[in-house]
Amino acid sequence: MSEVGTVFVGNKPVSSYVLAAVTQFTSGSKRVVLKARGRAISRAVDAAELVRRFLGGKVDYGNIKIGSEKVGEPGKERTVSTIEIELVKKE
């Protein structure tokens, strides 16, 4: 398992993303980044808070990045907001 894990948050129940992140931490990752776009951003924030609660304060927030990206076919593109929430295991 790599040092930095990534979880892409979409439309599944938030528990599936919490499980994915916790699994990456327990398998040895020191950092896990939750990535989401558009309406899934709220779910990514929920997942991050649940991971912190689940791991009982052993995980802190690292860098939180907000941005935008273009989605859709050329000529019909639209801009959607993005978030990257870095969770870091405390030493």
Add this chain to the structure above:
Amino acid sequence: MSEVGTVFVGNKPVSSYVLAAVTQFTSGSKRVVLKARGRAISRAVDAAELVRRFLGGKVDYGNIKIGSEKVGEPGKERTVSTIEIELVKKE
């Protein structure tokens, strides 16, 4: 107008929060913090990105904080995620 403005993001159209934040900057605030809970978190991120685009790179992200708070009547409380997105005017 105080140095630090605050915009609470709820269920209105995102444009109303963009306007509120831009107005605070143009009236002299150096920092504006967008605050949101639950599903409005995605809208707050959208608003922050739109403010940055609208003000043409004159505004950067400062501190972004994620947390939780309890809502609802005593005994029927539930925990909801929160976000605070600080936008800072470049000198």
